[in-house]
Amino acid sequence: MVGATDAIQIAIAAAQCIEQELLLFAGFWFLLGAIDDIGVDICWIWLKLTGQARVRTISRDEAARPLQGRAAILIAAWQEAEVIGHTVRHALSVWRQDDFTLYVGCYSNDPGTVAAAMSGAGGDARVRIVIHENAGPTTKADCLNRLYTALCDDERRCGYRFRSVVLHDSEDMVHPAELAVIDAGLTAADFVQLPVRPEPQPASPWVAGHYSDEFTESHAKVLVVRDALGAAIPAAGVACGFSRDIMDGIARRRKAEGSPGPFAAECLTEDYELGVLVWREGGTSRFLRVRDAEGGLVATRAYFPARLDDAVRQKARWVHGIAFQGWDRLGWGKGIADLWMVVRDRRGPLATLVLTCGYALVVIEGLLGLAWLMGARRAMAIPPLLHVMLVLCLAGLAWRLVARFAFTAHEYGVTEGLLAVVRVPVANFIAILAGRKAFASYLRTLRGAAVRWDKTEHAAHPVTAATGRASSL
Structure with missing residues (x-):
């Protein structure tokens, strides 16, 4: 024994x-x-x-300079009554340009968000609140496609063409110089991405705080390296601008696949995929780090999830969309640099x-x-x-x-x-x-x-x- x-x-x-x-x-x-x-x-x-990662400074005059062409800003909103009004009101107050239209996508069965968006707009003619014909929620990409359709309808009706399409989320605090930086960047590129800056939340130093650590290292180092290597730049879904021509090209590709717009409704990370598709379609992408006259980073500020289950749910969506769906939908890229970065993403x-x-x-x-x-x-x-x-x-x-x-x-x-x-x-x-x-x-x-x-x-x-x-x- x-x-x-x-x-x-x-x-x-x-x-x-x-x-x-x-x-x-x-x-x-x-x-x-x-x-x-x-x-x-x-x-x-x-x-x-070697000085290739130098951060440029934009002057106050440059930040207020009129855009080279009209910009369309798209925001998809579902059950965002607590924040959408602040986002719209703040953007209208800090952006010095007038030649943009802010499209906010809402649903008829979400009257709180509609009311908050209308309150934030305050009757400003630069804001267009678009009510989706389907009850919500559909998907974020589906709502963005509805906004893109409204954008195209406005172009046909009014006889002008937008120069750029900018994406934002309902909870974003935009930077005053953002439109000027994106507009200038699109002179030599088809897609530009600005940094995202998670704001510290004293009530959640651990869960919300870890976003600050990850985004700072990613948007101050990793995307800078991707930009220098010429690899595809993934879109963050906020503070990113696309040329009208590249969006039109991607929309035509999607139409051939049966989609009503450039955003993949069946994809959980339609923004990431859109940024990669720009590069795959032969477009030029740039990641831009710029500071304003006061030394502040020209970035979109936002509160990220402060509760554990919300953070897990959000990051699970990112992993599902980028790693699993990206493998199925995008393949593994081309070239050593892009392959390296795709492997890192997944x-x-x-x-x-x-x-x-x-x-x-x-x-x-x-x-x-x-x-x-x-x-x-x-x-x-x-x-x-x-x-x-x-x-x-x-x-x-x-x-x-x-x-x-x-x-x-x-x-x-x-x-x-x-x-x-x-x-x-x-x-x-x-x-x-x-x-x-x-x-x-x-x-x-x-x-x-x-x-x-x-x-x-x-x-x-x-x-x-x-x-x-x-x-x-």
Whole structure:
């Protein structure tokens, strides 16, 4: 018979076998991910040293300069009564140009959003509230296609043609210089993307705060590198502008596929896909980082989800749309640089698996450590090659934490930079839950389930916080 001591030793040996297998699997992918990230870092450092990543400053006069042609701004809104009025009112008050039309797409069965949009417009002739003929919610892309149809109808009726099409969300706080920057950028490009800046929320320093860390590093480094390498630039769905001609070309392609407009109604990340399609159609894309005369980043500010379940739902939609649907719908691109960036975009499901293994290892290591403290013998040693791999992974993690601190601290201050380091486990936990939810959602669509607008709820707007700060000065 096997004694209790022997049984414990067998259990420890089994745990160590599992430990080594997980260490090998997770260590390999963590190391590969670290090499990938360091490759982007090296590119960014080279761009900074050679002056190719210089951030331009726009003067007050340039920010107020009339546009070279009319701009159409599209906002799809479903159950956004709490924020849409603030967005429209703020945009009308800070944009100095008159040659634009702001299209807000609403639904007849959402009277609160319609009323809030009308209140924000205040009778301004630059705002067009378009009521969808179908009851909501349909999908965001379907609502945007309805707005695009209204845009085309206006062109035929009024005898002019828009020069650009700009996308925004219902909760956005736009920058005063945005239209001028996009208008200038479209002189030499078919699509331009400006940065997105998640605003800190004191009531949610962990969940909402991790968006600041991720977007800052992505929009201050990764997209800068993508732009320099000539890879496709994904559209964020906000603060992005397209030339009228490229939108018309994509709309014709969609029409041949049976879609009423340039946005793919069956896609959960129609904005990401639209940006990639510009590049695939032979268009030119640019990511532009510009600062205003006061040194502020010309970016769209917004509150991101402050609750765990909202953050998981939003990120699951991103993983489903970019990783799973992107694989099905867009393929793997062309050219080494674009392939590299597409692989980076779609590593979310793999990251979920690797992170899960990593945190399982934390639990196993804790149990084994407790056993050794109680006098148990180590059944097997870690192989030298695996030991080297783990040391390299640890060095890669240290580098990642330094980079995360540096980018967040540069934009938000040292306190937020320090918080960015300790928020990493929160971001990982959200990524694990989102990846699992995205995979389950993707399986449902493979079995025939319809894609639906699983939108994020918005209860607050950064304009109200900015107004409060201004009134207290």
